[in-house]
Amino acid sequence: MIEAVGLTKRYGDKTAVYNLSFQVRPGAVTGFLGPNGSGKSTTMRMILGLDNPTAGQVTIGGYPYRRLPNAPRQVGALLDAKAVHGGRSARNHLLSLAQLSGIPARRVDEVLGVVGLHEVARRRSKGFSLGMGQRLGIAAALLGDPQVLLFDEPVNGLDPEGILWVRNLMKALAAEGRTVFVSSHLMSEMALTADHLIVIGRGQLLADMSVTDFISANSADFARVRTPDTEPQQREKLSAAITEAGGHVLPEQDGALRVTGLALPRISDIAHDSDVRLWELSPHQASLEEAYMRMTQGAVDYRSTTDQKAGLQQPLPPGAQPPVPVPGQGQPGWYAPPPPQQGGQPFAAPQGVPGQAPAGPYGAPGAPGAAPGAPAPNPYAQPAPQAPQAPPAQAPAAPPAVPAAPPTAPAADLTKPEDAR
Amino acid sequence: MAATQVVRSEWTKIRSVASTVWTLSLAVVVTIALGMLISALSKNEFETMSARDRLSFDPTFISFAGMSLGQLAMIVFGVLVVSNEYSTGMIRASLAAVPRRGTFLLSKLAVATALALVVSMATSFATFFLGQAMLGEHKASLGDDGVLRAVIGGGLYMTLIALFSMGVAAMLRSPMLSLGILMPFFFLISNILGNVDATKKVGQFLPDQAGSRIMQVVTPLDDDTPYGPWGGLGIMALWVIAAVVGGYVLLKRRDAQ
Numbered sequence: 066m067i068e069a070v071g072l073t074k075r076y077g078d079k080t081a082v083y084n085l086s087f088q089v090r091p092g093a094v095t096g097f098l099g100p101n102g103s104g105k106s107t108t109m110r111m112i113l114g115l116d117n118p119t120a121g122q123v124t125i126g127g128y129p130y131r132r133l134p135n136a137p138r139q140v141g142a143l144l145d146a147k148a149v150h151g152g153r154s155a156r157n158h159l160l161s162l163a164q165l166s167g168i169p170a171r172r173v174d175e176v177l178g179v180v181g182l183h184e185v186a187r188r189r190s191k192g193f194s195l196g197m198g199q200r201l202g203i204a205a206a207l208l209g210d211p212q213v214l215l216f217d218e219p220v221n222g223l224d225p226e227g228i229l230w231v232r233n234l235m236k237a238l239a240a241e242g243r244t245v246f247v248s249s250h251l252m253s254e255m256a257l258t259a260d261h262l263i264v265i266g267r268g269q270l271l272a273d274m275s276v277t278d279f280i281s282a283n284s285a286d287f288a289r290v291r292t293p294d295t296e297p298q299q300r301e302k303l304s305a306a307i308t309e310a311g312g313h314v315l316p317e318q319d320g321a322l323r324v325t326g327l328a329l330p331r332i333s334d335i336a337h338d339s340d341v342r343l344w345e346l347s348p349h350q351a352s353l354e355e356a357y358m359r360m361t362q363g364a365v366d367y368r369s370t371t372d373q374k375a376g377l378q379q380p381l382p383p384g385a386q387p388p389v390p391v392p393g394q395g396q397p398g399w400y401a402p403p404p405p406q407q408g409g410q411p412f413a414a415p416q417g418v419p420g421q422a423p424a425g426p427y428g429a430p431g432a433p434g435a436a437p438g439a440p441a442p443n444p445y446a447q448p449a450p451q452a453p454q455a456p457p458a459q460a461p462a463a464p465p466a467v468p469a470a471p472p473t474a475p476a477a478d479l480t481k482p483e484d485a486r
Numbered sequence: 487m488a489a490t491q492v493v494r495s496e497w498t499k500i501r502s503v504a505s506t507v508w509t510l511s512l513a514v515v516v517t518i519a520l521g522m523l524i525s526a527l528s529k530n531e532f533e534t535m536s537a538r539d540r541l542s543f544d545p546t547f548i549s550f551a552g553m554s555l556g557q558l559a560m561i562v563f564g565v566l567v568v569s570n571e572y573s574t575g576m577i578r579a580s581l582a583a584v585p586r587r588g589t590f591l592l593s594k595l596a597v598a599t600a601l602a603l604v605v606s607m608a609t610s611f612a613t614f615f616l617g618q619a620m621l622g623e624h625k626a627s628l629g630d631d632g633v634l635r636a637v638i639g640g641g642l643y644m645t646l647i648a649l650f651s652m653g654v655a656a657m658l659r660s661p662m663l664s665l666g667i668l669m670p671f672f673f674l675i676s677n678i679l680g681n682v683d684a685t686k687k688v689g690q691f692l693p694d695q696a697g698s699r700i701m702q703v704v705t706p707l708d709d710d711t712p713y714g715p716w717g718g719l720g721i722m723a724l725w726v727i728a729a730v731v732g733g734y735v736l737l738k739r740r741d742a743q
């Protein structure tokens with residue numbers, strides 16, 4: 066049993082973990098979830114007494130780890146698979162750990178067999194793949210046959226067979242009555258492995274509940290309804306009827322309807338009553354991954370932004386089209402623009418953004434600086450005559466900054482920065 | 487947890503990495519080879535020396551000349567033994583297995599120091615005998631006054647250098663940082679301070695200069711060193727204790743990164 070009370074860890078002015086209280090009970094796999102940098106590993110290190118908490122405490126079986134009698138026989142941990150001296154063989158690595166807790170060398174060969182590394186036991190661990198490293202780390206955790214096991218991201222780098230093995234191993238360990246605490250950032254993996262979930266974000270507790278509770282609390286059931294594609298008026302009719310009956314209708318991209326708030330038989334009855342034929346009526350559950358993302362949305366530290374590539378962009382020659390972005394890249398709900406029109410926007414230098422080279426193509430639609438990439442044809446564009454100066458076909462490869470023609474056109478002059486002239 | 491378990495584990499760790507063999511054998515080879523070379527050169531030079539120089543000619547000390555370079559390999563050994571744990575991240579597994587950090591550090595230092603002592607003593611005796619063989623008719627023998635003390639002291643000196651490096655590495659954790667500080671310190675700074683008149687007094691109290699006093703049998707004529715051979719080794723021992731205590735206190739307090 067692991068118990069944390071008001072656990073807090075600060076590094077300088079950065080708070081890694083704040084006021085975390087939870088219990089990890091024996092006989093179950095407890096998943097520890099959170100985005101990158103949310104404090105999972107810091108918490109694990111504090112449980113193992115490697116880091117001292119700034120405030121609060123964490124105990125295993127009632128003792129702080131550093132005062133736990135015969136700790137390595139009570140607790141096994143996989144913290145970092147690569148935390149091994151590369152020049153030492155797998156067997157010697159485990160042997161040195163085994164000798165620390167008075168475990169006989171026989172046991173080392175046993176666990177090497179358990180994790181499937183017996184054939185490479187005498188090879189230097191430098192040449193190990195990430196997956197082999199994980200197996201070695203798991204072997205180290207199993208050495209003392211401990212009652213409490215901690216695994217930090219154990220499936221990283223494992224092949225599907227290895228992932229399945231880890232999953233079954235954890236379940237088996239928990240079924241033997243041990244305490245198993247597994248961190249991960251993969252909700253889907255935890256949904257299959259864990260019985261209980263502890264979710265943190267920015268070092269704070271977001272959820273502490275069983276997986277089944279988490280599912281029912283966080284995933285809204287919905288029904289997908291599809292009416293004949295050929296008769297759009299039927300769709301309108303059904304939407305109206307369902308809304309009238311108290312359901313919520315959300316049209317999906319492919320023409321189906323996402324209905325929430327009504328049971329499937331009820332939807333069928335409504336359709337029948339309003340004389341609408343159905344091509345599909347199926348039950349669905351929002352995935353746990355979605356629920357988890359929604360929960361941690363506000364607590365993600367390292368969020369990716371769209372790649373503007375502004376630092377790489379040469380100032381485009383006047384009249385050149387910026388490269389056409391890959392559809393769907395950047396942000397959700399982004400669709401491919403219509404293909405650039407022949408001769409369209411020959412002087413599409415940024416409007417209202419003086420002193421700035423044309424911005425990258427992946428900017429959010431409508432965002433300032435993204436104007437040149439906007440796919441809408443410019444109604445004031447000069448027609449054909451200028452087109453040969455910079456045919457759009459040249460554009461995608463970010464051409465060298467040799468202007469196809471001296472930038473004498475007034476539009477370019479107005480908007481180019483001084484040094485570009 | 488019995489300390490013997492930790493000692494056994496540390497022995498497994500130290501014998502199962504290649505760097506142990508490399509650094510120690512380098513220390514042995516460099517010390518002996520350079521000592522023999524300089525002994526042979528000194529023998530040829532003896533004829534042309536002034537009377538004054540002949541009076542302070544110290545065959546024992548000359549045969550230990552290789553230690554100025556050999557100690558660098560000893561420093562690398564000491565640094566690597568400790569900082570390996572940090573650079574590989576193994577420290578987390580080790581400290582998770584040995585929550586009592588004092589036991590961990592002291593066992594590690596004990597094993598590495600014992601190994602260094604054995605190697606250093608063997609090196610010291612070997613370099614003495616081989617150096618004397620090179621010196622021909624000017625040689626000293628082990629039975630002469632103070633010679634046995636100097637030879638044993640040479641072994642102790644190299645061991646203390648290794649232990650000092652371990653203490654520094656335990657404080658600094660990074661192998662690059664530790665070597666980057668220790669190497670220039672012993673190879674350059676100590677020499678410069680010792681040879682400039684203004685700083686000579688300070689230089690005499692640095693660990694290597696104080697410690698190497700024990701290998702001298704014949705004191706130079708204008709010697710004004712305020713301590714004797716054992717006093718010098720004592721000063722060096724104080725440096726070593728300071729480094730080890732510093733490493734211990736920091737390990738105990740700090741997060742294991």
